Amino acid sequence: MKTPETFIRYSLRNRLFVLAGATFLLCAVVILVFFPLLNLTLGGLQDRTLRSMKDGAEVEATTIARLLVLEFSSLKGLLQVTPASDTEVDKWIKDLLWEKVTFNEIIEGIELIQGQADVQGRHLTYLFYRREAPELKPMAGPQKIMKSFQGLELDLINSINEQQRVDNALQESVNRGPKQEGEMMLRYMPVHVLLADEGAVYWGVAKIGIDTSRMRQLLLLQSEEQDRIRKDIWLELILSLTISGVMAMSLIYFWVRFITEPLKNLSLVAGDLQSAKPEEFDLWLENLKRVDPQGQAEVVVIQQVLERLGAAVPKLGQRLIDGEARACLGQVMARGLPVLKAWQAELAGLEGGPAAEIRAGLNTVFEDLTRLGSDPEGEWAQLDITPGMERAWRLVSLGLPAEIRRRLELAPLPAVWGSAAALTLAMLYLLNFAVELLPPAGDLGLKAEPTPVGGVRLAVWVSGEPRSPAECQGWLNPFGDPGRIQGSLGPALAAAIAAQHGGVLTVEPREQGGVTFSLTLPPLAADQEFHELPL
Amino acid sequence: MVTPRLTPVTAVQWLSRGLCLLLLLPLLGCGPGPEPPPPRTITYTFDAPTRHLITLLAEKSKSPLYQNFDRNFKGLLVPESLLPYEPFVLGLSTESKIPSVLLLDAPWVQRYGMAGWLYELERTRVFDRSELVPAVAEAFSVSLTRITHRRGKELVAVPTYIKGNILFFRRDILQRYNLEPPRTWMELKAICRKVLPQEKSLKYGLLIHITNALNDFYPVFWGFGGRVFDLDQGQYVLPQQPNRAAWVAALTELLSMEGSIIPGPAELKKFEASGSLRQAFYHGQALFMINWNTRMKDLHDLIAKGQGQPPGSLTSVSQVGVAPIPDQAGQPHRYSNIGSFGWAVNRFSVTDPVVIENAKSFIELVADEQFQLLAAETLGQVPSLKRALEKVTNQEVLQVYRDTFAQKDMVIRPRPHSRLINRVLEKYLQEALYGRLTPEAALDEALGELKKEQGSL
Numbered sequence: 001m002k003t004p005e006t007f008i009r010y011s012l013r014n015r016l017f018v019l020a021g022a023t024f025l026l027c028a029v030v031i032l033v034f035f036p037l038l039n040l041t042l043g044g045l046q047d048r049t050l051r052s053m054k055d056g057a058e059v060e061a062t063t064i065a066r067l068l069v070l071e072f073s074s075l076k077g078l079l080q081v082t083p084a085s086d087t088e089v090d091k092w093i094k095d096l097l098w099e100k101v102t103f104n105e106i107i108e109g110i111e112l113i114q115g116q117a118d119v120q121g122r123h124l125t126y127l128f129y130r131r132e133a134p135e136l137k138p139m140a141g142p143q144k145i146m147k148s149f150q151g152l153e154l155d156l157i158n159s160i161n162e163q164q165r166v167d168n169a170l171q172e173s174v175n176r177g178p179k180q181e182g183e184m185m186l187r188y189m190p191v192h193v194l195l196a197d198e199g200a201v202y203w204g205v206a207k208i209g210i211d212t213s214r215m216r217q218l219l220l221l222q223s224e225e226q227d228r229i230r231k232d233i234w235l236e237l238i239l240s241l242t243i244s245g246v247m248a249m250s251l252i253y254f255w256v257r258f259i260t261e262p263l264k265n266l267s268l269v270a271g272d273l274q275s276a277k278p279e280e281f282d283l284w285l286e287n288l289k290r291v292d293p294q295g296q297a298e299v300v301v302i303q304q305v306l307e308r309l310g311a312a313v314p315k316l317g318q319r320l321i322d323g324e325a326r327a328c329l330g331q332v333m334a335r336g337l338p339v340l341k342a343w344q345a346e347l348a349g350l351e352g353g354p355a356a357e358i359r360a361g362l363n364t365v366f367e368d369l370t371r372l373g374s375d376p377e378g379e380w381a382q383l384d385i386t387p388g389m390e391r392a393w394r395l396v397s398l399g400l401p402a403e404i405r406r407r408l409e410l411a412p413l414p415a416v417w418g419s420a421a422a423l424t425l426a427m428l429y430l431l432n433f434a435v436e437l438l439p440p441a442g443d444l445g446l447k448a449e450p451t452p453v454g455g456v457r458l459a460v461w462v463s464g465e466p467r468s469p470a471e472c473q474g475w476l477n478p479f480g481d482p483g484r485i486q487g488s489l490g491p492a493l494a495a496a497i498a499a500q501h502g503g504v505l506t507v508e509p510r511e512q513g514g515v516t517f518s519l520t521l522p523p524l525a526a527d528q529e530f531h532e533l534p535l
Numbered sequence: 536m537v538t539p540r541l542t543p544v545t546a547v548q549w550l551s552r553g554l555c556l557l558l559l560l561p562l563l564g565c566g567p568g569p570e571p572p573p574p575r576t577i578t579y580t581f582d583a584p585t586r587h588l589i590t591l592l593a594e595k596s597k598s599p600l601y602q603n604f605d606r607n608f609k610g611l612l613v614p615e616s617l618l619p620y621e622p623f624v625l626g627l628s629t630e631s632k633i634p635s636v637l638l639l640d641a642p643w644v645q646r647y648g649m650a651g652w653l654y655e656l657e658r659t660r661v662f663d664r665s666e667l668v669p670a671v672a673e674a675f676s677v678s679l680t681r682i683t684h685r686r687g688k689e690l691v692a693v694p695t696y697i698k699g700n701i702l703f704f705r706r707d708i709l710q711r712y713n714l715e716p717p718r719t720w721m722e723l724k725a726i727c728r729k730v731l732p733q734e735k736s737l738k739y740g741l742l743i744h745i746t747n748a749l750n751d752f753y754p755v756f757w758g759f760g761g762r763v764f765d766l767d768q769g770q771y772v773l774p775q776q777p778n779r780a781a782w783v784a785a786l787t788e789l790l791s792m793e794g795s796i797i798p799g800p801a802e803l804k805k806f807e808a809s810g811s812l813r814q815a816f817y818h819g820q821a822l823f824m825i826n827w828n829t830r831m832k833d834l835h836d837l838i839a840k841g842q843g844q845p846p847g848s849l850t851s852v853s854q855v856g857v858a859p860i861p862d863q864a865g866q867p868h869r870y871s872n873i874g875s876f877g878w879a880v881n882r883f884s885v886t887d888p889v890v891i892e893n894a895k896s897f898i899e900l901v902a903d904e905q906f907q908l909l910a911a912e913t914l915g916q917v918p919s920l921k922r923a924l925e926k927v928t929n930q931e932v933l934q935v936y937r938d939t940f941a942q943k944d945m946v947i948r949p950r951p952h953s954r955l956i957n958r959v960l961e962k963y964l965q966e967a968l969y970g971r972l973t974p975e976a977a978l979d980e981a982l983g984e985l986k987k988e989q990g991s992l
Contacts, residue, residue: 066629073625163681164650165628190628199954200624 011267013260020252028241038233046226053218057185061210064106065187069206071100072112073194078203081114083124083146090126094142097128108184108209112191113147115161115204122146123157129209156188157205164190164202184209262299265291270306285310321496324489325425328432329372335399335435336365368395372424382415382524385456386448388424393446396431404438407445413456416521418501423521426497427458429490430505430517433475434462436488437515454523455503464514472507472515491517577635577884577893580623581610582876585638585695585901588909595909600900608636608897621954627652627881635884636894639692641674641873646952648677648691649769654880654891655679655689661880661895662902664690670940670947671697671919675877678767692877693902696916699871699947700751701939703816703824703831706856708734716858716938718869720758720788723823723861727796730822736847740796741823742812743789745803748968749961750872751825751860752785753950757870758862759785763960764951771956774982784863786967786974793968800970813837819847825860827874828935832915835931852931857938859945868946871939875919878902959984 072078075096077089097110109129117123128142149157156170171188187208192200269287276284288306293299340362347358368391389410397406416423431446438444442463451457475491494517495505503521510516593601611634613622623637627647639647647653656662664672667690676688683689704716712730717723727740743751756763761781763773772778793799798806806812816824817837824830835852849855859869878901880894900906904926907918911932917940918924918932927933939945951957959981967977 062629066625066631069629070625165652166630168630192624192628194620194622194625196619197954197958199619199621200628201955 011260012263013256016256016260017253020256021249024245024248028245031237031241035234035237039230042226042230046222049222050219053215053222057210057212057215060106061185061187061208064104064210065189065206065208068100068107068110068208069189069191071096072191072203072206073200076193076195078112078114078191078193079201081124083118090144093126094128094144097126097142101128101130106211106214108211110209111147111205111207113149113157113205113207115202118146120146120148122148123204160188160190160205164192166190185212186210259296262292262294262296266293266299266303266306270302281310281314320489321493324429324493328425328428328490329369329395331432332395332398332428333369336395337399339399340365364394365398372421372428379421380417380419382417383420383423384413384415385418385420385423385427385458385521386410386413388420389427389446389448389458392424392427392431395428396435397444400435400438400444401440403441405441405443407443407447409445409447409449411449413448414450414454415524416456416501417524418521422497423501426494426505426519427460429488429494429497430458430460430519433488433490433494434460434515434517437462437464439464442514451520451523456521458519458521459516460519461510461516462514463510463512466513467509467515469509472509475507476505494519576607576609577890577897578609578611578633579636579878579897580634580638581612582638584910584914586610588906588913589901591909591913592905596905604900607893623647627883630883632881632884632886635881635890636897637879637881638876639879640876641694641949642952644675644692644877644879645677645766645949647879648679648689649681649766651679651682652882653677653691654882654885654894655683655691656693656880656898657690658685659891661891662690662693662898666921667694667919668697668921668924668940670945671873671875674873674875674947674949678769692879693898694875694877694919695902695907696875696910697919697936697940697947698827698829698874698916699940700754700825700860700874701828701871701935702858702860703826703834704856704858705737705819705822705854707854708737708822709856716856717823717861719864720755720861721864724792724796727792727822731796734822736819737822739798739815739821741792741825742806742815742821743797743825744812745806745965745968746809747961748964749957750874750950752789752964753872753948754825754860754870755789756782756785757946757948758860758866758868759788760863760866761785763956764953766949771953773956773985779978779982782978783974786964786977788863790967790970790974793970800968803968817841817849818845819849828857828917828939829915831855831857831931831935835915857935859939859942868944869942871945871947873947873949955988956985959988 075093077092080087080089081093093112097112101107101109107130109127109131111125111127114124123146124144125147126142126144127147129139131138152170152174156167156174159167159170166188174186174188187206187210189206189208191203191206193203194200266288269284269291272284272287285307288303288310291299291303293303343358343362347355347362350358371388371391372395390408393408400406427446431444434444443461444463445459445461447459447461449457475488476495478489478492491505491507498505498519498521501521503519505517505519508516508518589601589604592598593604621643623634624647625631626633628650637647644653654661657664664676671694672690673688675692675694676690678687679689679691680686702716708730709716709726712726714726714730717726723741731737731740753763759781761773761778763778764770765772773782789797806815812821812824812826813830813833814837815821816826817834831852834849834855838849838852841848841850859871862869878898880891880898885891885894902920904920904923907916907920907923908926910916911918911923911927911929915929915932917936918927924933924936927936940947963972963977963981963984966972966980967974972980
């Protein structure tokens with residue numbers, strides 16, 4: 001999270017949004033998983049319903065067939081019929097079939113098949129089918145024929161004739177699928193004629209066709225109903241998920257926004273510190289105090305800690321500046337002390353003009369030092385920075401080896417607004433830092449000139465080994481790497497003073513080696529021009 | 536102050552609790568489950584003697600099983616008028632589930648069993664065949680090879696008593712002449728020839744039924760090695776030569792005794808009335824009588840209220856002896872025509888393990904030891920359970936069992952289940968007994984008539 005873009009992407013608020021959205025999507029997926037399960041359940045329900053309906057229809061068919069067989073069991077005339085006969089009994093049986101088939105909608109047809117077969121394997125059969133199927137011609141009426149049976153049906157009839165009972169396994173195989181006579185469910189039942197003298201005498205097989213169209217209609221209805229239920233449930237599921245999603249995300253949005261607001265504000269305020277100028281520090285601190293934690297303990301803790309740091313930082317900075325100034329003066333004095341001693345020794349043996357020069361030099365040094373320490377608070381006023389620059393130049397160049405080439409170029413400068421002591425210190429910091437970079441027979445220069453807009457530009461250059469822009473930038477930001485502080489704080493403090501005065505300090509490597517420090521101060525503002533220049 | 540953080544274990548515990556709560560949440564919407572279906576009751580064919588014994592047991596034993604009998608089992612009353620029509624054939628042949636348990640006469644057990652309508656009881660652990668007297672268990676077993684594809688016979692009905700026709704004799708008279716009960720017809724005739732001339736009160740040597748004479752004739756016929764039906768194969772075998780010969784020989788044997796030992800054709804009419812045989816035997820008119828074993832109880836009752844009876848009438852049950860019906864000399868077995876009923880389970884009603892459990896409970900109740908002991912003491916029935924026989928105190932019952940059904944050469948066999956065969960054979964047996972046809976002619980006529988009806992066999 002080093003850039004604003006990544007901050008936005010990885011902010012707590014966005015993370016909470018993403019998390020809430022992901023949680024909702026997960027829940028939605030889990031809910032949607034129920035739909036295939038629902039399909040399976042409905043499929044299972046449909047299967048069970050179909051099975052129970054088929055079972056019910058088969059039980060009904062069996063019951064109807066059983067009731068018919070009960071009626072046939074009283075037909076004693078069945079025991080008298082022969083293939084060749086055309087008696088009243090035959091007519092009676094055929095009429096009975098006609099009545100049963102035409103008076104019962106559910107009975108599609110009946111065959112009464114005598115158990116004994118002739119030598120050709122044909123069975124005496126009374127039959128009548130209603131035949132409502134459009135592809136079949138209507139049957140003229142009940143018939144008595146000699147009929148042959150083939151395949152599974154023959155096996156079933158033989159089995160019934162032999163065992164005098166139905167065989168479910170065989171009946172199942174014969175009962176399925178469309179029949180020649182139409183679509184119907186067939187039931188095969190043994191027919192016993194009940195006689196008081198002889199008991200239940202086996203006669204043959206009753207083949208009864210039961211109408212299954214009602215069951216097919218019910219199955220179709222059931223299937224349509226289940227499709228409708230499935231569609232409705234799917235629609236309701238999606239609708240409820242959409243509504244709940246919109247509601248949930250709306251609520252979550254406002255909730256997340258509300259609870260992350262203090263942290264976001266605190267983060268923005270804290271982030272301002274990165275680009276805050278020293279003069280904006282009080283404003284930053286004020287902004288920090290104005291952050292409303294809304295009772296969030298974490299925000300309160302961070303805010304308090306930042307406020308304590310904010311209160312401590314100016315004091316530490318001032319101490320740092322003070323310490324750096326003293327250190328800088330100490331370095332200057334350390335370099336100048338041999339010269340001063342030499343002047344003192346030389347002065348003891350001289351009189352007259354030369355002595356006066358030396359005394360004048362000593363006085364200038366003392367005057368410069370006094371001036372630097374006379375205005376520690378740095379009172380701000382309209383001022384000419386040339387004297388300060390000259391003082392700084394004199395102090396820094398004091399004690400420099402003779403082989404160092406010094407060059408001072410001061411053009412007449414316009415007045416600027418600021419603290420003379422602070423600006424002199426800035427010059428001193430820069431020049432002292434430049435001296436630290438100075439090679440044994442190097443060049444050191446200071447140039448001051450007005451800028452086209454009426455400000456002042458100062459340039460301190462020093463020769464030496466080539467420097468990289470990053471190294472130069474590092475001098476201005478000695479705290480850039482939290483792990484260590486690079487070199488002197490002089491350039492950084494000079495930059496801070498320049499910034500305090502509305503100016504800017506830049507550092508650039510020189511092509512021939514060394515670096516150039518450029519400090520630019522803005523021209524006087526209209527309301528600053530009426531102040532007098534300090535004496 | 537540094538406070539301890541939430542430990543992972545605690546976090547897991549909280550998560551577990553939360554998950555359990557989430558899982559329990561759906562239960563908030565759960566109502567009570569659907570009511571369980573009512574327990575399946577089974578239907579059985581209502582039978583008056585069974586009902587009578589159940590009522591007695593409910594009163595005597597105070598057993599909740601008998602007291603709640605009607606709550607657990609639904610009786611299906613079969614009108615007497617319907618029984619000749621064999622009404623259950625229609626239901627069973629069309630795989631009806633009702634009734635679940637049927638009380639069936641032994642021939643019906645054979646027919647229904649061979650048709651595959653009855654549930655095998657031993658293999659399915661409904662009833663242990665070894666608890667029954669072997670002879671009667673055999674009579675209620677059929678071959679289900681065609682249905683189950685297993686060899687051997689399966690017990691398909693549980694008889695609650697043993698009933699069969701046996702030979703009653705005057706034990707006091709035989710003891711007086713130091714004679715043993717006859718083993719063969721020759722011995723019987725010899726005894727009659729010796730005793731009858733000396734015992735003037737005895738009018739007849741042997742009494743047999745003239746109505747339903749076929750029931751008495753079948754054990755005689757079987758004792759000559761004949762068969763009408765081969766029960767193992769399920770085939771009609773009377774027309775085969777050995778069986779024809781046995782039929783003729785058995786009938787000839789009986790006819791040879793007519794007039795001298797058995798009442799002659801002119802007297803047979805006297806015995807057409809119901810109860811006429813036992814009355815004649817009770818009055819001391821006969822040395823031997825073929826009748827159902829339950830007539831021992833009837834004789835006991837007659838003797839008990841026998842005041843004012845003619846001289847020579849029985850005065851004590853001890854005067855009555857029983858033995859198996861004689862056979863032809865050289866035949867290994869003597870036979871009894873079984874008249875027992877047995878409880879069978881409708882194969883098509885067994886659609887659920889509950890049904891078979893209920894059927895098992897029902898059979899255990901109506902065929903258990905208490906039930907049979909009560910029947911033995913009150914009705915004079917011979918128990919079919921071995922352990923019940925060990926506890927019977929009724930001496931007449933024990934005597935019947937010991938002297939007849941427990942005999943090693945005794946075979947209890949059901950008559951043919953075809954009522955057509957029985958009707959036709961009965962008709963021509965009567966013709967022969969009344970002297971209107973010779974045995975050979977009677978058989979030929981019967982076979983001829985049956986051949987016409989062959990499709991119904």
